[in-house]
Amino acid sequence: MTTRLQQSLRDRLGELHGRGDLWSAFAKAWAAVKPALKVPADDAALLSYCLQQNPLLVLERIVNLAPELGKVAGGPAGTRQVLRQVAVDICLVACERRVHDKFAQEAVGAGAEAGAGATDEMLIDASEQLAAAVIAAAWCGNGVRIHFDEQTRSAEAVNVVRDVPPLELDFKGARECVKAELQAVVKTPLDDLGKIDRRTRLRNVKTHGVVSDDVLAIQLDSYALENDARLMFGLNSTAAHPLDDEHLRTELATYFGVQTFRYGDAARQRLDVTASEAWKRANLQPDLMDYLLKLFEQLSGPEAQARSGLQDMRFRVALSLAGEQREYVDEVALELTEKLGRDAVFYYPNFEARVARPNADRYLQRIYHDQSDLIVVFLSGHYQAKEWCGGVEWRAIRDLINKRQDDRIMLFRFDNEPVDGLFSFDGTIDCSARPSAEAAEQIIKRLEETQPRGIEIHDTTGRANGN
Numbered sequence: 001m002t003t004r005l006q007q008s009l010r011d012r013l014g015e016l017h018g019r020g021d022l023w024s025a026f027a028k029a030w031a032a033v034k035p036a037l038k039v040p041a042d043d044a045a046l047l048s049y050c051l052q053q054n055p056l057l058v059l060e061r062i063v064n065l066a067p068e069l070g071k072v073a074g075g076p077a078g079t080r081q082v083l084r085q086v087a088v089d090i091c092l093v094a095c096e097r098r099v100h101d102k103f104a105q106e107a108v109g110a111g112a113e114a115g116a117g118a119t120d121e122m123l124i125d126a127s128e129q130l131a132a133a134v135i136a137a138a139w140c141g142n143g144v145r146i147h148f149d150e151q152t153r154s155a156e157a158v159n160v161v162r163d164v165p166p167l168e169l170d171f172k173g174a175r176e177c178v179k180a181e182l183q184a185v186v187k188t189p190l191d192d193l194g195k196i197d198r199r200t201r202l203r204n205v206k207t208h209g210v211v212s213d214d215v216l217a218i219q220l221d222s223y224a225l226e227n228d229a230r231l232m233f234g235l236n237s238t239a240a241h242p243l244d245d246e247h248l249r250t251e252l253a254t255y256f257g258v259q260t261f262r263y264g265d266a267a268r269q270r271l272d273v274t275a276s277e278a279w280k281r282a283n284l285q286p287d288l289m290d291y292l293l294k295l296f297e298q299l300s301g302p303e304a305q306a307r308s309g310l311q312d313m314r315f316r317v318a319l320s321l322a323g324e325q326r327e328y329v330d331e332v333a334l335e336l337t338e339k340l341g342r343d344a345v346f347y348y349p350n351f352e353a354r355v356a357r358p359n360a361d362r363y364l365q366r367i368y369h370d371q372s373d374l375i376v377v378f379l380s381g382h383y384q385a386k387e388w389c390g391g392v393e394w395r396a397i398r399d400l401i402n403k404r405q406d407d408r409i410m411l412f413r414f415d416n417e418p419v420d421g422l423f424s425f426d427g428t429i430d431c432s433a434r435p436s437a438e439a440a441e442q443i444i445k446r447l448e449e450t451q452p453r454g455i456e457i458h459d460t461t462g463r464a465n466g467n
Helices: 004-018 020-033 043-052 055-072 079-106 129-140 173-186 190-195 198-208 213-227 246-254 273-282 284-299 301-306 323-340 348-355 360-369 388-402 436-448
Strands: 121-124 146-149 154-157 232-235 259-263 315-320 372-379 409-413
Touching (some): 004 043, 020 079, 043 079, 079 129, 079 273, 079 284, 121 129, 129 154, 129 232, 173 198, 173 213, 198 323, 246 259, 315 323, 315 388, 315 436, 323 348, 323 436, 348 360, 360 372, 360 388, 372 388, 388 409, 409 436
Parallel strands (some): 121 259, 232 259, 315 372
Antiparallel strands (some): 146 154
């Protein structure tokens, strides 16, 4: 039986062979790695190679091939992305075959004996989300889509849903919570899941209502067809969860095609000793992560590998606000990230994990002062009283005002409370009665007039002046 990952690879190879320039580029890279090994004649021959060779040999081959693909991918727009995706699909099919081999060898996973979990709840002894998702995809056939963050050098499966709506949104019961989560996610392209604020999507679902079962089922099917992967729930916490309900998990799996897997502590507390020992012998997580991370590192290219992190990023726009305006600005940030991309918009909730470090104040000041083309400030009576926005961020922004870099600053107001350094003649936009989408549109228009800048380094702490 052809798996979802195999079908995706078949389609991708057909596209590759159908474009002579792409096939020539791929064949050139293939020959460069090992000239003695004959280049496959066509897409069918390459697929046969991927499905019949030892999966470990295929993995070694594709990891070695990745740097060569980068060298020959300088052709028409999209060439690099197509070749990159072919390499990823070959790797995933080989990983899937490796998982199936280990399932059979160690009696874990699909078809395993007692202690390995049921089809409606896969128990996977892996601590890494990516490894667990690849194993789950091989187990249930739902496929997997992976996003590699070239800034953090980390990868994750983006068709894995981990959360459910917070209780304060008042969804009725576990079933409606889970449906609302799926409805919120299914409207977002898989590659953008990490870029979209989840709470904003859920508030939209709450406002308009949770759709009927048959509507959601059709949406999930369409989503899977478009993205070559079905959604899955991946749980790694021992805390109580709506999907602890066996009947709900079964319904999700059978009617909606959404499987649930547990990994990390959530799986280990449910696995018996025999199953735990079998998973250890299978050693799937170390093997899969070794090949997957090597591949993504090679495919990301030397320029991306040279970037060290947040301090080297360049943002088109940075948002500064008090927490009391979070709900409104959440929606503005969502509109901006959908139009500009997540890495172009500095919105603290989207970068919280990367800012959480000693001297975070200096990181934030540098982002607002040096690393952003346009700084958008949402002023209110709460703003100046806050330590971070009214102190750390506003200090950097005021320095730009003092240096007459007014073109880099855009001001919105929720009220008329005074803010140090601003006067009545300073231009602001009243957003107290303005829809968030309109505010976002105003920011986009301003960006059209704002030229990208290079990163400059300034010390906004006063140390340069001996203070």
